[in-house]
Amino acid sequence: MSAPSILSGPLPPGSTIGILGGGQLGRMLALAAARLGFKTHIYSDETESCAINVATAGTRARYDDEQALGAFAQACDLITFEFENVPDGTARYLENRVPLAPGPRALSIAQDRFVEKSFIAGLGIATAAFRNVANEADAAEAFRALGGPAVLKTRRLGYDGKGQRIVRSAEEAAHAYAEHQGVPAILEKFVDFAFEASVVAARGRDGSFLAYDPPRNEHENHILRRSIVPAPLTGALACEAVEIARRIAEALDYVGVLGVELFIGRNGEIAVNEIAPRVHNSGHWTIEACVVSQFEQHIRAVAGWPLGDARRHSDAVMENIIGAEVEDWLALSGREAGLHIYGKRVARPGRKMGHITKLSPLSP
Numbered sequence: 019m020s021a022p023s024i025l026s027g028p029l030p031p032g033s034t035i036g037i038l039g040g041g042q043l044g045r046m047l048a049l050a051a052a053r054l055g056f057k058t059h060i061y062s063d064e065t066e067s068c069a070i071n072v073a074t075a076g077t078r079a080r081y082d083d084e085q086a087l088g089a090f091a092q093a094c095d096l097i098t099f100e101f102e103n104v105p106d107g108t109a110r111y112l113e114n115r116v117p118l119a120p121g122p123r124a125l126s127i128a129q130d131r132f133v134e135k136s137f138i139a140g141l142g143i144a145t146a147a148f149r150n151v152a153n154e155a156d157a158a159e160a161f162r163a164l165g166g167p168a169v170l171k172t173r174r175l176g177y178d179g180k181g182q183r184i185v186r187s188a189e190e191a192a193h194a195y196a197e198h199q200g201v202p203a204i205l206e207k208f209v210d211f212a213f214e215a216s217v218v219a220a221r222g223r224d225g226s227f228l229a230y231d232p233p234r235n236e237h238e239n240h241i242l243r244r245s246i247v248p249a250p251l252t253g254a255l256a257c258e259a260v261e262i263a264r265r266i267a268e269a270l271d272y273v274g275v276l277g278v279e280l281f282i283g284r285n286g287e288i289a290v291n292e293i294a295p296r297v298h299n300s301g302h303w304t305i306e307a308c309v310v311s312q313f314e315q316h317i318r319a320v321a322g323w324p325l326g327d328a329r330r331h332s333d334a335v336m337e338n339i340i341g342a343e344v345e346d347w348l349a350l351s352g353r354e355a356g357l358h359i360y361g362k363r364v365a366r367p368g369r370k371m372g373h374i375t376k377l378s379p380l381s382p
């Protein structure tokens with residue numbers, strides 16, 4: 019079977035866009051796609067999916083279920099995804115049947131922190147100093163080489179700080195590795211940053227590139243609490259941040275929206291923390307504060323449409339609604355802000371249940 023992985027032309031309204039992953043990012047992608055006249059088909063392995071509720075069709079099956087994947091590919095004109103941990107085999111299986119964007123290479127790089135950091139460093143872009151850790155002796159040795167404090171992170175399947183631990187001695191590094199039960203890891207030097215920021219940007223099928231203004235991001239318990247635009251970046255620094263995202267997108271021959279998470283040092287030095295090959299939580303404010311949101315931009319890019327206007331017409335603060343906070347929906351609905359509730363049934367602690375974006379006039 020050899021279906022092309024590239025589109026023959028812009029995908030017309032009425033076509034079906036498949037989305038792998040059934041969370042809130044898939045939900046907001048489906049809503050944006052609907053606005054442009056597309057149908058959407060969500061594929062998720064979870065019993066409950068807040069994206070399926072707003073899509074045209076849904077499949078609930080495992081990511082290695084070839085029969086279900088085959089039927090999904092047949093039902094879709096194009097497939098994209100909303101999370102980076104799509105198994106490599108799933109992406110490659112689909113790529114051989116239907117146009118897929120972004121491509122599997124971006125996924126496989128972003129899935130493994132060692133591969134990802136090596137790729138970024140290979141482009142001459144700064145990251146926290148890091149070492150691969152394959153055993154306890156490596157962990158101790160890496161700590162001695164980097165100095166402390168440092169952060170031990172599993173190479174795979176970490177998000178929102180899961181699988182991470184700060185260590186302050188070589189012994190503690192070895193011990194932390196042992197606690198991860200021999201799962202491959204990296205040790206990273208702890209970055210004493212002034213603040214965190216991100217670039218959410220899009221690259222079209224024709225290589226065109228547009229970035230949203232970089233927000234400042236504040237985390238609580240490793241989870242994004244709020245994103246604020248504009249970030250306190252000088253014009254030159256904001257340009258440098260965007261240029262970093264452009265180089266990464268070009269090196270990956272990327273198609274779609276990507277998020278690049280950054281540490282901004284006290285003297286204005288920029289280090290990349292990680293790449294998210296998908297729409298990003300720190301870009302949710304674009305729904306209210308830009309003509310074309312990150313979600314519509316992603317749909318435009320993967321569908322081969324021209325990229326839309328990414329300029330910001332207002333200042334904005336986006337706050338996540340986490341866990342039981344969503345129970346205050348009535349009070350939240352009274353705030354003068356754009357409210358988004360994802361419709362997830364269970365409000366587990368730390369779970370992103372919605373977000374709220376407050377606009378103010380563009381600062382001079």
Ligand code: AMP
Pocket residue numbers: 146169176177178179180206207208209210214237240279291292
């Ligand atoms: P990650 O899962 O790698 O995105 O990390 C989640 C959060 O942990 C980041 O947004 C930072 O707030 C913090 N963090 C991760 N790595 C480092 C580091 N090397 N130095 C300081 N803080 C870090």
